[in-house]
Amino acid sequence: MSLTGLFSPRWPGVALFDLDGTLVDSAPDLAAAVDQMLEHLGRSPAGLDRVRDWVGNGASILVRRALAGQSDWEPVRPKDDVLFKDALAIFYHAYGQINGRHSVVYSGVEACLRHLKQHGCKLGVVTNKPEQFVEPLLKQMGLGHWFDISIGGDTLSVKKPNPTPLLHAMEALGGTRGTTVMVGDSAADIDAALAAGMPCVAVRYGYNFGRPVDALGADAVVDSLDELL
Ligand SMILES: O=C(O)COP(=O)(O)O
Numbered sequence: 001m002s003l004t005g006l007f008s009p010r011w012p013g014v015a016l017f018d019l020d021g022t023l024v025d026s027a028p029d030l031a032a033a034v035d036q037m038l039e040h041l042g043r044s045p046a047g048l049d050r051v052r053d054w055v056g057n058g059a060s061i062l063v064r065r066a067l068a069g070q071s072d073w074e075p076v077r078p079k080d081d082v083l084f085k086d087a088l089a090i091f092y093h094a095y096g097q098i099n100g101r102h103s104v105v106y107s108g109v110e111a112c113l114r115h116l117k118q119h120g121c122k123l124g125v126v127t128n129k130p131e132q133f134v135e136p137l138l139k140q141m142g143l144g145h146w147f148d149i150s151i152g153g154d155t156l157s158v159k160k161p162n163p164t165p166l167l168h169a170m171e172a173l174g175g176t177r178g179t180t181v182m183v184g185d186s187a188a189d190i191d192a193a194l195a196a197g198m199p200c201v202a203v204r205y206g207y208n209f210g211r212p213v214d215a216l217g218a219d220a221v222v223d224s225l226d227e228l229l
């Protein structure tokens with residue numbers, strides 16, 4: 001599918017957006033909360049550059065990666081599970097206070113959302129971020145009013161790359177696979193869209209676990225969302 005086939009006046013009817021790394025650069029807040037958690041546990045901070053590459057599979061896996069100090073974390077012994085539960089609680093508390101403080105909306109996002117809304121498109125957020133942090137972040141970023149639905153990583157029993165959250169949002173907004181597009185920054189978004197059977201746009205400026213997003217099977221790859229208009 002070419003770029004000109006995407007975002008024409010009557011298409012899409014529903015557009016679903018990933019949040020972290022696509023609409024909002026939230027890694028600075030996530031890194032600050034991870035580092036507060038690590039310091040609370042007497043460990044060295046991980047820093048923004050490492051934490052950015054750990055974002056995209058939700059808060060639990062972010063905390064698992066932070067405790068392991070790397071992307072690949074081993075399933076842990078029961079003793080370490082207690083540590084994980086404590087770490088997760090500390091992270092939730094810290095992130096609840098920091099969420100939105102250092103985050104910024106990416107260039108091109110507002111223009112894209114305005115264009116789609118003006119053409120009657122329904123808009124949704126489908127993120128792996130825990131639900132309790134989603135609305136506060138959207139509101140602080142001045143983006144909340146654009147969206148007709150938001151699905152967090154714990155809203156349903158499964159999260160991206162499982163296609164269910166995308167299909168759930170699509171159906172709630174009255175869309176079909178042929179009239180819906182997913183826009184995201186990572187393999188989790190693209191794999192979910194492929195499994196859902198819906199077209200997908202990937203952005204290059206996001207996180208994607210520190211890897212390029214070009215060859216992952218998206219229908220279009222862009223440097224800014226205003227390229228789609
Ligand atoms: O919390 C995360 O891992 C980020 O989630 P998202 O990229 O799906 O918005």
Ligand SMILES: [Mg+2]
Nearest residue numbers: 018020021185
């Ligand atoms: Mg993302």
